[in-house]
Amino acid sequence: MTVDVKICGCTTPEAVAAARDAGAMFVGFVFYPPSPRNVSPARARELMAEAGAIAPLSVAVVVDADDETLAGIVDTLAPPLLQLHGEEPPERVADVRARFGLPVMKAVSIGGEADLARADGYAEVADRLLFDAKPQPGGLPGGNARSFDWKLLGGRSWAKPWLLSGGLNADTVGEAIATAHAPGVDVSSGVESEPGVKDPAKIREFCAAVRDNVA
Numbered sequence: 328m329t330v331d332v333k334i335c336g337c338t339t340p341e342a343v344a345a346a347r348d349a350g351a352m353f354v355g356f357v358f359y360p361p362s363p364r365n366v367s368p369a370r371a372r373e374l375m376a377e378a379g380a381i382a383p384l385s386v387a388v389v390v391d392a393d394d395e396t397l398a399g400i401v402d403t404l405a406p407p408l409l410q411l412h413g414e415e416p417p418e419r420v421a422d423v424r425a426r427f428g429l430p431v432m433k434a435v436s437i438g439g440e441a442d443l444a445r446a447d448g449y450a451e452v453a454d455r456l457l458f459d460a461k462p463q464p465g466g467l468p469g470g471n472a473r474s475f476d477w478k479l480l481g482g483r484s485w486a487k488p489w490l491l492s493g494g495l496n497a498d499t500v501g502e503a504i505a506t507a508h509a510p511g512v513d514v515s516s517g518v519e520s521e522p523g524v525k526d527p528a529k530i531r532e533f534c535a536a537v538r539d540n541v542a
């Protein structure tokens with residue numbers, strides 16, 4: 328069994344290279360100006376180029392982005408996956424997918440059982456799901472180092488591949504995978520030295536912890 332890893336919020340070539348060398352499947356670029364991890368689409372393209380030909384797949388992370396913003400990202404970066412991390416309803420997920428001809432991963436914030444029913448709705452229209460913790464009111468929609476009760480996901484199955492996210496780090500990811508039966512994991516804050524600053528050593532430790540905890 329393998330567990331897919333996404334290192335989100337990369338802003339330096341060193342972070343992308345560390346993710347690549349540690350075997351991450353995805354690297355996320357955040358296109359959301361209030362985030363300390365915000366980069367421009369052109370910078371994200373440079374970072375991927377600097378990481379070389381054999382690189383993880385880039386994921387464009389956006390929050391309630393309009394079509395013009397998405398078109399700029401798609402034209403500049405050509406990401407193989409879009410991550411919608413805002414309040415996009417299922418209809419918007421389906422619309423983005425059809426309009427841009429790209430697979431879409433929908434972030435679903437989980438606070439309790441009711442949110443799992445919401446996830447069922449997204450599983451019908453998205454290509455992947457990402458389960459994250461609820462943001463605090465007025466806070467960033469993601470990248471908050473907040474976790475949720477992983478037991479809510481244990482024993483559930485979805486028709487689409489999914490990633491577990493929210494407050495993970497090298498110390499907790501093994502238990503998180505085992506509890507939620509997660510086929511993939513995503514991390515941002517847990518591999519940083521301070522908000523927005525990825526630490527290559529922590530990226531390596533995180534990916535090693537995932538490997539060590541998968542039978």
Ligand SMILES: O=C(O)c1ccccc1NCC(=O)[C@H](O)[C@H](O)COP(=O)(O)O
Nearest residue numbers: 335362469470471472493494514515516
């Ligand atoms: O990371 C951000 O700054 C961010 C801002 C706005 C929307 C989404 C964002 N991140 C999305 C991710 O996929 C993060 O990796 C995910 O929320 C987990 O973050 P963390 O709890 O810090 O590991």
